Amino acid sequence: MKIFLYSVGLIAVALAAVVTTVQIPSVQGILLEREVAQRASNIPEDLFVDDAVRVTLCGSAAPMPVRDRAAACVMVIAGGKYYIVDTGNRSTNNLALWRIPSARVGAVLLTHFHSDHIGDLGEFNMTTWAQGRPGPLTVYGPKGVEQVVEGFTRAYALDSLYRTAHHGKEILDPAVGKMVARELTLDGDSAVVLEDGDLKVQMFRVNHSPIEPAVGYRFDYKGRSVVVSGDTTKVETTIKFSQNADVLIHEGLARHIVKRMEKHFASKGDKRLEKIMLDIEDYHTSPIEAAEVANEANVKELVLYHLVPAPPHALAEWFFMRGVKDIRSAGVTLGYDGLTLVLPVGSNEIRQLNLDARY
């Protein structure tokens, strides 16, 4: 007992000494300098080494509120540049936190114009401009993208003026801070978005009726491939454009959970939320259906994102994934913000890492 009390006393004295020491301004100065230097240098340049395609979830949730997850956002890195599929709200915070270098931005590609896919477009444009993007931001999308870009541009026009006035044209040139909309017309079910060296990006039609058009994207680079579904039901075009893909990032709505929510709201007499729950059930894909899509397309790894509702803890993740293993016993990952898949060129390997854990 004596030894225990003696140890507790020693620890208390040591803690008091630490607390006293960090109050000293010169000590704080040293600690702050170290912290600033560490954060400033923590740029993930390894993600941009041109030996692999990499894909990171910068947002794994949908409109339903949840902690620690941004709304829909996927970053695909290939050929030294990164491409952002959808800028869901809070996704720019993730990208800035992970110190993704703005000088390497390729383009933004929008799947459709629901707010959980476009909410951060203005923030993404403003943040990457301030952090040194070399030119205007290109925003690809189906019909409607011009209107969306025009709207965000107008909403941020005053802020752009403030920034240039404050920091000067040398630092924040308004010509660089612009967004340029590139509206693509589907030729049948698809369109080529861009071909840049070894990178080819295609857009394909999905079914998110009554939202029309809604699209997904396929990225091919040096024999490796990534498909992002956007919001859709289980649809033939996703299966067609995901054939033999390495990674399929597919949306998932756990219908069995949403049905329960619908019944709960009905029992409470909340007609509005009951109706909304009912309406969303039939224009998304269940995790089981997404597993079927991945199987039918012979995809190596299926990653579920745009999770409705996004599971807030491990137990909820089990509920969310109920029945998936019966359809697809391996090659399925439930997405989270920061999940990164590395696809080395010249191999079939797919490695996973958590980018968020570095920060």
Ligand SMILES: [Zn+2]
């Ligand atoms: Zn959505």
Ligand SMILES: [Zn+2]
């Ligand atoms: Zn949607």
